[in-house]
Amino acid sequence: MIEGQEIIDFHGHVGPWDVYGMYDDDSAMVKAMDAVGIDRSCLFNIFHPDGTSGNDQTAAFVARHPDRFVGFAYVSPLMPERIEKELGRAVDELGCVAIKIYPPYSTWKMTDPVWDPVYAFADDRGLALISHTGPEETCQPEQVGIVAARFPNANFVVGHAGNMEPFRTQAIEAAQANKNVYLETCSTFREPGVVERLVTEAGADRVVFGSDVPLMDPRSQLGKIITAGISDDAKRLVLGENAKRLLGMNYSQ
Amino acid sequence: MSNLSFTSRVPAFDANVGVGHRNNRRYPFDEPLQLVEEMARHGVDQALVYACHGETISPMHGNEALERWTGGENGLVPQYMVGADPESLRQIQGLHASGLVTHVRLHCTEMSRTPFVDWIYAPVLEWLVAEDLPLWVSMADTPPTEIVDTLTGYPDLRAVIVGAHYAHSAMALPMLRVLPNATLELSRYENTQGIEQLVEAVGANRLIYGSFFPRYAMGPILYMLNHLSIDDSDLAAICAGNVEKLIEGSVTDDK
Numbered sequence: 001m002i003e004g005q006e007i008i009d010f011h012g013h014v015g016p017w018d019v020y021g022m023y024d025d026d027s028a029m030v031k032a033m034d035a036v037g038i039d040r041s042c043l044f045n046i047f048h049p050d051g052t053s054g055n056d057q058t059a060a061f062v063a064r065h066p067d068r069f070v071g072f073a074y075v076s077p078l079m080p081e082r083i084e085k086e087l088g089r090a091v092d093e094l095g096c097v098a099i100k101i102y103p104p105y106s107t108w109k110m111t112d113p114v115w116d117p118v119y120a121f122a123d124d125r126g127l128a129l130i131s132h133t134g135p136e137e138t139c140q141p142e143q144v145g146i147v148a149a150r151f152p153n154a155n156f157v158v159g160h161a162g163n164m165e166p167f168r169t170q171a172i173e174a175a176q177a178n179k180n181v182y183l184e185t186c187s188t189f190r191e192p193g194v195v196e197r198l199v200t201e202a203g204a205d206r207v208v209f210g211s212d213v214p215l216m217d218p219r220s221q222l223g224k225i226i227t228a229g230i231s232d233d234a235k236r237l238v239l240g241e242n243a244k245r246l247l248g249m250n251y252s253q
Numbered sequence: 254m255s256n257l258s259f260t261s262r263v264p265a266f267d268a269n270v271g272v273g274h275r276n277n278r279r280y281p282f283d284e285p286l287q288l289v290e291e292m293a294r295h296g297v298d299q300a301l302v303y304a305c306h307g308e309t310i311s312p313m314h315g316n317e318a319l320e321r322w323t324g325g326e327n328g329l330v331p332q333y334m335v336g337a338d339p340e341s342l343r344q345i346q347g348l349h350a351s352g353l354v355t356h357v358r359l360h361c362t363e364m365s366r367t368p369f370v371d372w373i374y375a376p377v378l379e380w381l382v383a384e385d386l387p388l389w390v391s392m393a394d395t396p397p398t399e400i401v402d403t404l405t406g407y408p409d410l411r412a413v414i415v416g417a418h419y420a421h422s423a424m425a426l427p428m429l430r431v432l433p434n435a436t437l438e439l440s441r442y443e444n445t446q447g448i449e450q451l452v453e454a455v456g457a458n459r460l461i462y463g464s465f466f467p468r469y470a471m472g473p474i475l476y477m478l479n480h481l482s483i484d485d486s487d488l489a490a491i492c493a494g495n496v497e498k499l500i501e502g503s504v505t506d507d508k
Binding site: 002003005019020021022025028029031032035036037188190191192193194213214215216217218219220221222223224226227228229232235236 | 255256257258259281291294295418419420422423441443444445446447448466467468469470471472473474475476477480481482
């Protein structure tokens with residue numbers, strides 16, 4: 001909580017990735033969250049194409065701090081036969097409240113029909129779906145705009161907001177063209193003025209704070225928002241209010 | 254605890270700030286005062302500034318352009334840059350003879366296609382050791398293996414290794430151990446709890462704050478440093494004290 005504002009981190013990982021110093025250390029994550037007032041982190045495991053293995057790990061991780069972590073379901077078109085059933089299980093049985101996809105771990109662009117069952121599930125349930133985006137051919141943000149227009153009941157969150165130019169501009173244009181597209185802020189590319197531009201051009205009500213915890217420390221990524229030259233009202237939307245609306249959850253403290 | 258606004262609670266001396274346009278990047282400010290105002294917004298009192306033009310095109314021309322930024326009493330301290338060309342070293346030596354050089358920054362060796370190897374840079378490194386001047390070298394622009402392989406041949410040279418990324422997380426600590434005279438600048442080191450682990454392993458005196466502006470915004474890393482689980486004395490050392498000692502000529506303590 002920062003000045004009465006609940007803070008929700010929309011982008012975090014479960015699953016050891018020790019070559020980059022990720023060890024599934026929930027206490028380290030909570031300690032960093034506490035240091036800056038982050039109330040909840042949304043987490044997903046993108047390392048297992050069957051979906052089930054990673055989603056079970058996510059659920060177990062969330063269960064260690066159910067008041068601090070929120071689980072997202074992950075599926076992959078590498079195992080298309082599992083997508084619908086696993087999404088149903090993850091949402092209805094494990095309590096996942098949104099969906100994460102990571103197209104660079106496959107060969108299909110986000111606009112390929114192989115992804116449609118994922119979008120259809122999100123559209124049918126009215127869920128948010130966050131995708132990694134960036135320069136990779138499979139997930140450039142202009143593809144999000146095309147897909148979002150086809151599935152208007154789902155909300156699409158552009159992970160990393162395209163990461164760099166010209167993909168950042170694509171992300172902004174996708175949000176401008178589709179009211180169900182949001183831009184998420186975590187990125188190792190922290191040039192000056194990025195958060196200000198996202199808020200100015202896409203709207204403060206369309207930008208959500210994310211950190212990539214534990215790959216990146218949530219304190220520096222939160223610092224991007226806090227030190228940006230935007231109004232306090234805009235910061236409140238980015239840091240929590242937009243995520244609460246997207247997740248459709250009533251967080252009673 | 255955090256607030257919706259931020260300014261550093263300890264004096265801050267940014268050890269890594271570029272100024273001016275680069276051939277492939279427009280600089281956000283036209284005047285030094287605008288940079289000073291941006292620094293003040295985050296509570297940064299002083300900064301070491303180098304010419305972005307010198308990173309990729311001409312260290313010599315960049316050094317010449319630096320005076321426009323550092324000429325006044327504005328907290329901007331010149332960081333002169335050296336390249337592989339012998340004329341570049343001669344320029345730095347001349348500036349040093351005039352009392353202007355407190356430390357030196359290496360240009361971007363990868364973009365300049367002059368690898369950081371002893372058979373190219375020995376004259377620069379030998380001169381820096383002889384004059385006891387620290388060298389700033391960027392892991393974002395020079396391969397880590399070249400940095401370690403070359404600097405191990407100059408154990409008396411004080412080095413500031415700039416721009417270690419989270420992707421370098423497995424390298425940072427071994428690098429600091431094999432280079433006991435090196436200090437790590439933290440602009441891109443944002444592994445979760447990673448800085449606290451480095452403080453525990455090598456001590457706060459081996460770490461310094463830098464923003465790597467304008468590649469990176471000035472505030473986020475300083476914000477993170479102000480929210481680390483470390484002593485205030487360690488925070489003060491990382492944010493300003495260590496870099497002040499480095500450019501004043503004090504030898505960094507080993508731990």
